[in-house]
Structure formats: structure tokens, C-alpha cells
Amino acid sequence: MATVLVTGANRGLGFEFVRQYAAAGWHVIACARRPPAATALAALAQASGGRVVIEPLDVLDHAGVDAAARRLEAQAIDVLLHCAGTMGRGSTRETGFPTNRFGELDYEDWDTIFRVNVAGPMKVTEAFVAHVARSTQKKIVALSSNLGSIASIRTGGIYAYRGSKAALNAVMKALAIDLARKHGIIVATVHPGWVHTDMGGPRADIDAPESVAGLVKVIDGLDAGKAGRFWRYDGTELPW
Numbered sequence: 001m002a003t004v005l006v007t008g009a010n011r012g013l014g015f016e017f018v019r020q021y022a023a024a025g026w027h028v029i030a031c032a033r034r035p036p037a038a039t040a041l042a043a044l045a046q047a048s049g050g051r052v053v054i055e056p057l058d059v060l061d062h063a064g065v066d067a068a069a070r071r072l073e074a075q076a077i078d079v080l081l082h083c084a085g086t087m088g089r090g091s092t093r094e095t096g097f098p099t100n101r102f103g104e105l106d107y108e109d110w111d112t113i114f115r116v117n118v119a120g121p122m123k124v125t126e127a128f129v130a131h132v133a134r135s136t137q138k139k140i141v142a143l144s145s146n147l148g149s150i151a152s153i154r155t156g157g158i159y160a161y162r163g164s165k166a167a168l169n170a171v172m173k174a175l176a177i178d179l180a181r182k183h184g185i186i187v188a189t190v191h192p193g194w195v196h197t198d199m200g201g202p203r204a205d206i207d208a209p210e211s212v213a214g215l216v217k218v219i220d221g222l223d224a225g226k227a228g229r230f231w232r233y234d235g236t237e238l239p240w
């Protein structure tokens, strides 16, 4: 049975990945930063017949990430999926609109956005690389955003989030080179579309089940030739 570890599994796209991978018969390690509050996830785990297990993991807590990696020491992880992410305080969830406007920037918030969206996936990758290296599929996938595609920028604003996803893209591209060479691991970056979640808000284009169904296919189809590239949920490629 293949195993996937999903960060940010409490809600949104992470939760939907857990649902779809479990339904497809995968063993799912669903990571949430506050498991006692993850009631929908707990219900999903309980109904899964043991396929879904919940692990506490806050990507800002690096000692906690290392402890989770040690707890799962014997586990091979076929797909390490970085879903945890934030738009910060000026987000759709918090304010109904992604603010972060020039002249009103909050640099503490900026710092948190970069620590969650860039250092978070990096730290989780460092902690779990051995688990992925000993698996069969050997894949690491990060949820980025088309907002991080510099070549696609047509509108301004959303500076911190956009900058964090561009930085994530650069980090994942470099990791794709290093980890392919050292461990034969396939690293890729994906864009889920504009999705109706707390982050995407009510005006988004698509629902989480459609986005995740597409992304699962994209992840299934990843091979060495598709590593170090940026894929949309419908299988088309995005420019950096």
C-alpha cells in the first residue's frame, strides 16, 4: 500500500487530498497543527478503517517537525505533499479580500507568510527526506500558486504571498536537482487553480474535489522528466 503524508490536512485542499487518497486505498498520514480541533479530519480517520492516521505537525515548530519525523522513523513515504500555507492576516478568510497593500504592509505578517510557505516545506523536506528516499514512488510535491509565477504576473498586489510562492518555486526547483542526484527523488511544484476554500474564498473558479482529482492525476503521472517543473491541476505546465 502506498503512503502519502499531507501537511495542512485540517481543512481546504489538504483535507480533500486526505479524503481522495484514502478513498483510493492509500495509507494517509494527515498532519494538522491542532489535532484536537480537527474534528472533520478525526471523523474521516475514524471512518477510514485505519487508512488515515493523524499526526500533530505545525510547520513553524521545527523541533516538532523533527519529533514527527522520529515518531515515523520506520515509515516509507511515497508522496510527501506540502499543502500547509497561508496568505497571512490580510487574507480572504480574515478580511474577505487578500489585502497586503503597498503602503500598509505588515512585516510581521510578511515574516510569518515566508516562514510558513517557504521555510515550512523546506524544513519538512529536510526532516522527511529519508522516509521518501526509502519508498517506491519517491515524490515530493509542493502546492505553490500561479501568483508565484513571475512570467504570469499581469496585476499588482498580494506581495508577500506572491513573493513567498515565487521563493517556494525556486527552492523546489533547486531541491529537484539535489534530491534527484542524491536519492532519485522526484520533486515538483503544482498550482491547484483558484479553489473555493477558506483561502480561495467564495468567488473562486472551482471546488476542492475537482482541483484535487486533477492534482492526484498530475502527481501519479510525475516522472524524472517532469521533475523540477511547475504543473497546473489540469496537467498543463506553468512558466516560472
Ligand SMILES: NC(=O)c1ccc[n+]([C@@H]2O[C@H](COP(=O)([O-])OP(=O)(O)OC[C@H]3O[C@@H](n4cnc5c(N)ncnc54)[C@H](OP(=O)(O)O)[C@@H]3O)[C@@H](O)[C@H]2O)c1
Binding pocket: 007, 008, 009, 010, 011, 012, 013, 014, 032, 033, 034, 057, 058, 059, 060, 082, 083, 084, 085, 086, 093, 116, 143, 144, 145, 146, 191, 192, 193, 194, 195, 196, 197, 198, 199, 200, 201, 204
Ligand atoms: N485555494 C486556492 O485558491 C489556492 C490557490 C493557489 C494555491 N493554493 C495553495 O494551496 C495550499 C492549500 O490552500 P487551501 O486553499 O487549502 O488553504 P486553507 O483552506 O486556508 O488551508 C490552509 C491549511 O494550511 C494549514 N496551516 C496554516 N499554517 C500552518 C502551519 N504553521 N503549520 C501547519 N499547517 C498550517 C491550515 O491549518 P489550520 O486549519 O490549523 O489553520 C490549513 O489546514 C496552500 O499552500 C495555498 O497557498 C491555494
